[in-house]
Amino acid sequence: xxxxxxxxxxxxxxxxxxxxxxxxxxxxxxxxxxxxxxxxxxxxxxxxxxxxxxxxxxxxxxxxxxxxxxxxxxxxxxxxxxxxxxxxxxxxxxxxxxxxxxxxxxxxxxxxxxxxxxxxxxxxxxxxxxxxxxxxxxxxxxxxxxxxxxxxxxxxxxxxxxxxxxxxxxxxxxxxxxxxxxxxxxxxxxxxxxxxxxxxxxxxxxxxxxxxxxxxxxxxxxxxxxxxxxxxxxxxxxxxxxxxxxxxxxxxxxxxxxxxxxxxxxxxxxxxxx
Amino acid sequence: xxxxxxxxxxxxxxxxxxxxxxxxxxxxxxxxxxxxxxxxxxxxxxxxxxxxxxxxxxxxxxxxxxxxxxxxxxxxxxxxxxxxxxxxxxxxxxxxxxxxxxxxxxxxxxxxxxxxxxxxxxxxxxxxxxxxxxxxxxxxxxxxxxxxxxxxxxxxxxxxxxx
Amino acid sequence: xxxxxxxxxxxxxxxxxxxxxxxxxxxxxxxxxxxxxxxxxxxxxxxxxxxxxxxxxxxxxxxxxxxxxxxxxxxxxxxxxxxxxxxxxxxxxxxxxxxxxxxxxxxxxxxxxxxxxxxxxxxxxxxxxxxxxxxxxxxxxxxxxxxxxxxxxxxxxxxxxxxxxxxxxxxxxxxxxxxxxxxxxxxxxxxxxxxxxxxxxxxxxxxxxxxxxxxxxxxxxxxxxxxxxxxxxxxxxxxxxxxxxxxxxxxxxxxxxxxxxxxxxxxxxxxxxxxxxxxxxxxxxxxxxxxxxxxxxxxxxxxxxxxxxxxxxxxxxxxxxxxxxxxxxxxxxxxxxxxxxxxxxxxxxxxxxxxxxxxxxxxxxxxxxxxxxxxxxxxxxxxxxxxxxxxxxxxxxxxxxxxxxxxxxxxxxxxxxxxxxxxxxxxxxxxxxxxxxxxxxxxxxxxxxxxxxxxxx
Numbered sequence: 001x002x003x004x005x006x007x008x009x010x011x012x013x014x015x016x017x018x019x020x021x022x023x024x025x026x027x028x029x030x031x032x033x034x035x036x037x038x039x040x041x042x043x044x045x046x047x048x049x050x051x052x053x054x055x056x057x058x059x060x061x062x063x064x065x066x067x068x069x070x071x072x073x074x075x076x077x078x079x080x081x082x083x084x085x086x087x088x089x090x091x092x093x094x095x096x097x098x099x100x101x102x103x104x105x106x107x108x109x110x111x112x113x114x115x116x117x118x119x120x121x122x123x124x125x126x127x128x129x130x131x132x133x134x135x136x137x138x139x140x141x142x143x144x145x146x147x148x149x150x151x152x153x154x155x156x157x158x159x160x161x162x163x164x165x166x167x168x169x170x171x172x173x174x175x176x177x178x179x180x181x182x183x184x185x186x187x188x189x190x191x192x193x194x195x196x197x198x199x200x201x202x203x204x205x206x207x208x209x210x211x212x213x214x215x216x217x218x219x220x221x222x223x224x225x226x227x228x229x230x231x232x233x234x235x236x237x238x239x240x241x242x243x244x245x246x247x248x249x250x251x252x253x254x255x256x257x258x259x260x261x262x263x264x265x266x267x268x269x270x271x272x273x274x
Numbered sequence: 275x276x277x278x279x280x281x282x283x284x285x286x287x288x289x290x291x292x293x294x295x296x297x298x299x300x301x302x303x304x305x306x307x308x309x310x311x312x313x314x315x316x317x318x319x320x321x322x323x324x325x326x327x328x329x330x331x332x333x334x335x336x337x338x339x340x341x342x343x344x345x346x347x348x349x350x351x352x353x354x355x356x357x358x359x360x361x362x363x364x365x366x367x368x369x370x371x372x373x374x375x376x377x378x379x380x381x382x383x384x385x386x387x388x389x390x391x392x393x394x395x396x397x398x399x400x401x402x403x404x405x406x407x408x409x410x411x412x413x414x415x416x417x418x419x420x421x422x423x424x425x426x427x428x429x430x431x432x433x434x435x436x437x
Numbered sequence: 438x439x440x441x442x443x444x445x446x447x448x449x450x451x452x453x454x455x456x457x458x459x460x461x462x463x464x465x466x467x468x469x470x471x472x473x474x475x476x477x478x479x480x481x482x483x484x485x486x487x488x489x490x491x492x493x494x495x496x497x498x499x500x501x502x503x504x505x506x507x508x509x510x511x512x513x514x515x516x517x518x519x520x521x522x523x524x525x526x527x528x529x530x531x532x533x534x535x536x537x538x539x540x541x542x543x544x545x546x547x548x549x550x551x552x553x554x555x556x557x558x559x560x561x562x563x564x565x566x567x568x569x570x571x572x573x574x575x576x577x578x579x580x581x582x583x584x585x586x587x588x589x590x591x592x593x594x595x596x597x598x599x600x601x602x603x604x605x606x607x608x609x610x611x612x613x614x615x616x617x618x619x620x621x622x623x624x625x626x627x628x629x630x631x632x633x634x635x636x637x638x639x640x641x642x643x644x645x646x647x648x649x650x651x652x653x654x655x656x657x658x659x660x661x662x663x664x665x666x667x668x669x670x671x672x673x674x675x676x677x678x679x680x681x682x683x684x685x686x687x688x689x690x691x692x693x694x695x696x697x698x699x700x701x702x703x704x705x706x707x708x709x710x711x712x713x714x715x716x717x718x719x720x721x722x723x724x725x726x727x728x729x730x731x732x733x734x735x736x737x738x739x740x741x742x743x744x745x746x747x748x749x750x751x752x753x754x755x756x757x758x759x760x761x762x763x764x765x766x767x768x769x770x771x772x773x774x775x776x777x778x779x780x781x782x783x784x785x786x787x788x789x790x791x792x793x794x795x796x797x798x799x800x801x802x803x804x805x806x807x808x809x810x811x812x813x814x815x816x817x818x819x820x821x822x823x824x825x826x827x828x829x830x831x832x833x834x835x836x837x838x839x840x841x842x843x844x845x846x847x848x849x850x851x852x853x854x855x856x857x858x859x860x861x862x863x864x865x866x867x868x869x870x871x872x873x874x875x876x877x878x879x880x881x882x883x884x885x886x887x888x889x890x891x892x893x894x
Contacts, residue, residue: 001510001511001568002511002564002565003294003295003296003564004276004295004296005278005295005296005339005341007341027339029337030319030337030338030339031319031337034298034319034336034337034338034339035317035318035319035337037296038298038317038318038336038337038727039317039318039727039728039729040488040563040567040570040727042564042567042568042571046296047296047339049339049341049342074331090403093319093406093407094322094332094385094404094405094406094407094408095332095385095388095389095403095404095406095407096322096325096332096333096334096385096388096407097319097334097407099331099332099333100319100333100334100337100338179402179403179406180406294562304480305480308480310471310472310478310479310480311470311471311472312471313475313646313647313696314477314725315646315647315648315696315728316646316728317727317728318728320728321646323646350471351469351470351471352470352471354470355470360469360470363469364469364470365469367465367468367469368461368465368466368469371462373462373465373468373469375645375646375647375695375696375697375698376464376467376468376473376475376696377475377645377646377647377696377697378646379468379469379471380471383469383471409646410646411644411645411646411697411699412697
């Protein structure tokens with residue numbers, strides 16, 4: 001028992017260690033793992049710090065953006081090419097949380113946390129994971145589906161997505177506390193227009209299930225429609241389809257489902273309802 | 275638990291301490307260096323009263339691992355008053371009645387100092403954002419926001435580099 | 438700062454030296470330098486740490502406790518159970534002669550709320566204490582639990598606390614603390630309108646940023662210094678002295694500096710155990726609630742359910758008010774029988790009503806024991822009363838402020854508690870508030886005075 005800290009320069013070495021040591025866990029910004037240990041979770045016996053500089057890099061090539069898993073929210077906010085992502089990065093916490101909290105760590109945050117993962121889901125991100133069997137790329141939705149039963153030794157090293165067209169990414173988070181707090185609901189959307197109608201839509205919800213989820217039914221229904229009030233009135237039954245929100249100290253499941261269409265409407269029709 | 279040697283700078287002074295492996299920066303500061311200014315409020319990274327600066331960035335020392343701070347430059351409230359003179363932020367907090375029980379004050383001061391490092395002339399909105407990770411249960415925040423705005427004015431009047 | 442002299446000028450000397458002056462608070466410099474000594478702000482070599490094993494059940498019989506693995510765990514210095522506590526009774530109210538000795542310091546035969554302390558681990562580090570706490574094995578027989586104040590009073594409800602024999606605190610006035618003036622039934626019969634409403638509030642956590650706790654250091658001559666965040670230093674010293682069965686001069690309490698308290702740090706839950714741990718180990722000991730414990734274990738303001746029934750006349754006079762108030766004490770009394778009494782003393786609000794009947798019940802349920810918070814027994818009642826006042830005003834079509842002017846206490850009015858009103862100032866407060874809020878009020882209200890006797894209808 002007891003607690004220790006191990007530093008690894010190579011991802012592969014960390015993977016091997018994690019596979020052998022049951023109580024070892026990768027630490028990012030500490031907002032989830034160190035908190036767990038502080039609160040008495042004795043199952044965690046070793047913090048694993050991976051020091052691969054690749055995991056702290058932000059790269060862009062051919063319209064494809066790659067964020068290392070240890071890139072912090074503060075780093076994202078300071079990156080001139082990613083200012084359009086700032087609404088999602090800024091809302092993760094106060095400045096001190098943002099200088100610690102990482103892109104990779106956010107993917108492990110339990111509902112109602114993990115707002116940046118909601119943005120990545122709407123961006124159609126792919127996760128690169130290093131595990132005992134090698135390197136794989138998983139669509140983010142698949143990662144979330146498997147999150148509670150990941151194989152030992154698995155390390156998320158980066159996420160990647162195609163830069164959306166300017167002005168197509170939208171993000172909102174509703175909290176009880178201003179200027180920020182845990183999500184009642186968070187919503188991210190990438191909506192491409194085609195001759196005045198919705199050509200393609202990826203919409204993701206946070207705090208509406210155990211992990212961020214896509215609004216699949218609503219997305220499908222939206223294709224080919226005009227983005228106007230009448231459309232959203234008609235499609236409203238699709239909005240909560242497939243959602244299984246938690247009831248917690250922030251909001252009840254009933255309340256989350258009741259206000260989700262309101263916040264979605266404000267996000268999609270800011271000129272009318274914002 | 276293994277004892278790990280760490281070298282770091284604390285408020286401008288070089289320090290070397292042994293910590294238990296896996297200890298947080300908060301424990302390093304409070305148990306080893308005798309600097310008790312960073313408080314333990316939640317140990318969850320949510321209340322902000324343990325806020326310190328690490329290499330110029332605000333960090334919650336309760337969820338920052340000490341071993342990640344080997345070689346780092348750490349600043350706490352204990353280093354805020356220079357040459358026996360209170361920092362303008364400290365003056366402003368007193369003048370604006372921005373400290374009541376005093377438990378959140380060290381974290382508020384360090385969060386405000388972090389703001390001034392990147393934004394010496396913050397708007398009210400900037401101040402609210404900078405303090406958004408720090409909880410005060412006594413004052414209702416308004417006196418703290420006023421204190422930070424007033425300190426920014428004093429500091430910009432006294433010239434650049436005052437932070 | 439400005440002192441208004443518009444009202445009651447003849448009642449006040451104008452040679453005030455401090456009132457009206459701005460003064461720097463005496464601890465401000467320490468606060469901004471971060472050197473104000475909160476209880477945990479002491480570097481103490483060899484400090485041991487306490488973690489408590491708590492009940493996972495709301496209501497259960499304890500069949501057996503096996504702490505042998507915890508005792509052998511590396512870093513553990515001592516495991517404390519009920520039999521180690523000299524006087525295993527939580528004594529806050531018996532100390533002020535109110536009574537019931539209905540709560541153990543450490544549970545032994547039963548647990549009555551989720552989180553009740555049972556086994557105390559004293560170890561070299563927080564980590565070792567947490568690890569050992571998970572090694573303690575306790576066998577339980579779960580019992581049916583009750584969480585609702587009115588359910589708890591029904592026949593056949595699970596008995597929460599055997600000490601009382603029923604799920605309420607028995608006052609000298611019976612099952613409730615009563616206030617009776619006139620005859621409410623007669624008042625309701627005369628009333629033009631009757632309005633009955635239900636109000637309730639959840640328990641409210643004080644949530645100070647500094648969690649509840651203390652640090653105890655043994656000194657020479659078998660004396661113990663207890664650095665504590667309590668808001669009740671001497672009360673806590675006296676309670677610790679009774680629980681530990683040691684003379685008070687063996688205990689030295691250092692406190693008065695709380696990192697937020699809001700009335701919640703008066704329950705002496707950590708000090709007796711930490712001092713005992715220090716006595717048993719001869720070492721300095723800290724017992725500091727983590728955030729979960731602060732939110733779930735420390736006593737909140739009690740939940741209340743309040744039924745208000747009012748009879749009101751078309752001209753705005755309230756002629757009858759009946760109050761039934763159920764205060765959720767949780768599994769034990771702590772300060773709630775007193776808070777319930779305060780509630781009875783505070784109803785029916787600052788209004789003159791000829792027929793009043795108040796019943797305030799202090800009810801036991803299998804929830805976290807409630808206790809003090811600023812204005813406990815009063816705040817939720819005020820919420821209910823003032824919402825009810827607005828509803829009554831709407832019911833008779835009167836301006837809500839004017840409605841309050843009609844009913845406000847005046848000097849000489851008989852209060853529900855059979856005491857004539859003295860020093861009333863509600864009318865003047867409302868006049869000033871109406872001006873500041875630019876709220877239009879009938880000139881006859883602006884001409885009223887608390888000193889002018891009420892005209893009998």
